[in-house]
Amino acid sequence: MSSDNHNPATSDRSLNNLLIGIVITVVLILGMPGLLSLFGWAGAPAGTGWWVLVAACFGMVVKLVASETAAGEFEFYKFGYDNCVTTLGAVITALAIQLYSTSDVFPGLAMIPILPTFGKQDPVVIRTIQLIAFFSLTWLVTLLTARICGGIKRKEVDERGVKALLSAFVGPLFLSLYALMLAAKG
DSSP states (O other): OOOGGGGHHHHHHHHHHHHHHHHHIIIIIIHHHHHHHHHOTOOOOTTTTTHHHHHHHHHHHHHHHHHHHSSSSSHHHHHHHHHHHHHHEEEEHHHHHHHOOOSSGGGGGGTTTSSSOOSSOOOHHHHHHHHHHHHHHHHHHOOOOHHHHHHHHTSOOOOTTTHHHHHHHHHHHHHHHHHHHTTTTT
């Protein structure tokens, strides 16, 4: 057994990292939409959409604590990768539901002006294409964070460098974008 497991300094660092991870999760999943809502951005959550975000945030915090408990440590770069994998699975589910539906399952996304609509098409086709695009982008980001994690494990990438920081933030960002999709559902 490694002496690091009983080292109070390592334990304190892991606890601090976990708390920072929780703060990042809360800020991205609740804070970012809150700012969008304050500025009156179309597509920001309203009404019951906030409960979706609160539930997503709670679920991610529980996942963080469980992951840290299982691993005995909290690593930011793995945090990003884990969030990417979680988002990828969620987007696959959303896409599968949309593919087999005859109606737009995420009609609230039509209120977001920055999303491409791919011309004048049926809303179901537009939403399916948007979900395929988001899935593709999430898949690429998941591969990127996986490569970064692998590089860190092989000591080819600095675990405190820019790539590790990118991995730490891109995962929660994509997860928060997916949570916004759910909040905009209705």
